[in-house]
Amino acid sequence: MTRTWEQLEQTQPIVLKMLRNSLKKERLAHAYLFEGMKGTGKREISLVLTKSILCKNSIEGYVPCETCSNCKRINNGNHPDVHLLEPDGLSIKKHQIQSLQEEFSKTGVESKQKIYILVHADKMTTNAANSLLKFLEEPNAETTAILLTEQIQQILPTILSRCQVLSFTPLSPNEMAKELVRNGIKPNEAPLLAQITNNFDEALTLSTDEWFVQARKIVVKLYEALKGAPLEALVALQRDWFTQFKDKDQFDRGLDLLLLLYKDLLYIQLGKHDQIVYVNERDRLEVYALKTSNRRLTEQMTAIFEAKRKLQGNMNPQLLMEQLVLELQEGSSVV
Incomplete structure (x- = not known):
């Protein structure tokens, strides 16, 4: 089930406040790096930001309506101007970045806006990272890049310097328990796991x-x-x-x-x-x-x-x- 802007604001209030201000003032960065532990909502917030940018009927200029065709297609993963890139095997390879660049050299299918989300950006090969760097150095005004990572120390400093970094804080025990339940942990086991560690991956490992x-x-x-x-x-x-x-x-x-x-x-x-x-x-x-x-x-x-x-x-x-x-x-x- 897709969580709304308001629901995500409960888990990462600082990140959502910064994005809200940027959207309302129409001052979005051309590239963001969302960094933080697994389970802290990076991917969900990257998608809610994408919807905010492309939504036809956004509320107060930043909350996606969740009902227009753009919001629905982004939720279903089939919007032509939104590209989600994940590791091919163990890494993100140069050819994946080059394919993305070719795609973005074309005009947007439905609007001028194009958005790409790079999941596990720390897993880029050196060649892939260098290709992305060229992409980031010559930003298109209508292009927004969102990089996600759990290992910010693995990201090239030259890439970091070209992104607005938003740090996702570890979840509170209460939010951690909810997130664990969403990931299949039994509701009567999640509270103990959430109290014994604030690391989402460790909590999942301990559960089995x-x-x-x-x-x-x-x-x-x-x-x-x-x-x-x-x-x-x-x-x-x-x-x-x-x-x-x-x-x-x-x-x-x-x-x-x-x-x-x-x-x-x-x-x-x-x-x-x-x-x-x-x-x-x-x-x-x-x-x-x-x-x-x-x-x-x-x-x-x-x-x-x-x-x-x-x-x-x-x-x-x-x-x-x-x-x-x-x-x-x-x-x-x-x-």
Whole structure:
């Protein structure tokens, strides 16, 4: 489903504000470089900008109507004056840029305006980049170039200098969760993935990572063991935690998962049920939240933060976890 200007403005307000001002003042750059992480809306915003330029009935001079023939054909990918160029295999090759230049040397089919969108512009071969550079050095007043990249450091400085660079910020956890759902992640799994990383690619990878799936289960089991007899949690550490979390990075991720679980308990106590990320454990967490206090949860979360700090200070991870478990258990009843 195509998102509207207003919807995209929720995810990238600064980028849309800059484009809105340029459109209203009719001062569009001849070349843009949209740079930022995957999943931040670069491609969608390149298409909404294209519609804004070619729309026959734009609202207030910048919002595409989405109903005219130009908007509909751009949405369907078949407007004759809009060209989308993607890597041919692993790279964008010289012949692709040359074909584009030949196409743009002709008059626009329906208007003077022509727009090309270069996806993964960082994947141009050196020859392709040099061909594009010549294209950018002699801009046609009716031509707009939009380059998209997740790797701005791979773009030639000479190309960068000829583009207006718009940086797309990482998504907020809430927007990240929505984007993950749009990419096929189950709605009850997306919130946790969005909180554990702000990198869209990493979130997608974790969603199918069996280690991560198991890690989540072990964190929940450890919390349940903390509610039991004093030795139960130490047994759970030996039996489950130390076999799953082996290096420092894995320990750190485990502590992040544990922290998110305690945050969920706090959110439940504060009545913010819509913010919990362990969605599948909601019923059990609601019961657990009744059996502790707001102050105690804050102390336990502080203990986890301190453990993360000690871990980065090269404290023995096994000893660190044993100490943390004792701190999390101590006075765990209602205060």
